[in-house]
Amino acid sequence: MPSSRPANGELLSPQQDDAGRDSRSTLLMPLCLPRIKHTRLAPGSMARAMLLALLLSVSATVFFLNAQQMLEDGLVPLEAIGNSTGPPFPMVKMHTLVNGTVILSLSPQPRGCPPIRPALIGIPTILHNHNSVRRAFLRLLYARDPAGVDVRFVFGIPAKQSSLQLAIEARDHPRDTIVTRRREGMNNGKTLDWLRIARSQCWTPHPTVPGQWCRAYSFVGKSDDDSVIHLRRLANLLDGMREGTRFVGRVWGLTKSVHLRHMTGMLYLLSLDMLEWVFWHPEIAVPNEKDGEDLQLANWIRQGNLSVSWEHQEWFHDRERDRWRENKGFSHRMVTENTVIVHHCKNEYQFWKCAMRMYEGYDAWE
Numbered sequence: 328m329p330s331s332r333p334a335n336g337e338l339l340s341p342q343q344d345d346a347g348r349d350s351r352s353t354l355l356m357p358l359c360l361p362r363i364k365h366t367r368l369a370p371g372s373m374a375r376a377m378l379l380a381l382l383l384s385v386s387a388t389v390f391f392l393n394a395q396q397m398l399e400d401g402l403v404p405l406e407a408i409g410n411s412t413g414p415p416f417p418m419v420k421m422h423t424l425v426n427g428t429v430i431l432s433l434s435p436q437p438r439g440c441p442p443i444r445p446a447l448i449g450i451p452t453i454l455h456n457h458n459s460v461r462r463a464f465l466r467l468l469y470a471r472d473p474a475g476v477d478v479r480f481v482f483g484i485p486a487k488q489s490s491l492q493l494a495i496e497a498r499d500h501p502r503d504t505i506v507t508r509r510r511e512g513m514n515n516g517k518t519l520d521w522l523r524i525a526r527s528q529c530w531t532p533h534p535t536v537p538g539q540w541c542r543a544y545s546f547v548g549k550s551d552d553d554s555v556i557h558l559r560r561l562a563n564l565l566d567g568m569r570e571g572t573r574f575v576g577r578v579w580g581l582t583k584s585v586h587l588r589h590m591t592g593m594l595y596l597l598s599l600d601m602l603e604w605v606f607w608h609p610e611i612a613v614p615n616e617k618d619g620e621d622l623q624l625a626n627w628i629r630q631g632n633l634s635v636s637w638e639h640q641e642w643f644h645d646r647e648r649d650r651w652r653e654n655k656g657f658s659h660r661m662v663t664e665n666t667v668i669v670h671h672c673k674n675e676y677q678f679w680k681c682a683m684r685m686y687e688g689y690d691a692w693e
Contacts, residue, residue, distance in 0.1 A: 483512065516620075518624070553678070573598040
């Protein structure tokens, strides 16, 4: 076979051979069927080809419908969220002070319950290629050292052309995939759906005493799929906190109007008494479920006059700026051994860099 390398050692373009002609068909010929122009259809072959095409079309349609049914079987209707499992009554008591402030107190943990895990975190995500790559990598990363922190990926109803992909995802990852009956959208209220679903996963029946319930987690959180969390550091942080009504995250608006103050959406966590309050007070949460989910959650707290300890965390931060920019702004900084979560790792290069620095302590390109 003649060489495609010229005498001067330079490689030719993959589109041209040494005569300057288009060689793509020549290169691909060993992998291709004979060209149509060199073949003649035998009598009746056209009918057989059309029948084969029809059978393939029917098979694809049946497979798609089965996938649709798989997806629908896995959906959680909004009206049924929290009613099928979990305590059928509030596990929190409210005490209203003279000034209107509401104090929450969680029901005590009965004896004989399994150990309480630090946190359950929901990550709203979509089926875009970038999000799917990050999701696959997070599954591998978090399986290395869960540290008692469980993660769920939360989807809404996608466009029709994506429903098959979501059905396959739910089938392949049934333990950590949650699909709600809400149309997909960044600020369509999916976070409230997650909190209501999470409530049913935060309580388990007592192993020996009928009618009693055990707390499964201390905190329930929400994060983004362009964030990398160091689960061990997060677990240590939460284990070190005292009992009480706590809202953990990075506060935006510390020095501004109280009406603008909220926990940024990269990661925030609610103590279980707060989660109970959200679940049992839909008259406040549901009318304010859309638009910026991090802002709306802070609005729920203010409208409910809840007494909440805002636990600001400096080591919840965005990734460092690119090298030609300064690390100025709200929360841009380098990842260190103190970082609990690094956010805004958008493309594959940024995401891999965030993960390497977070879990391996170095930059793979330096």
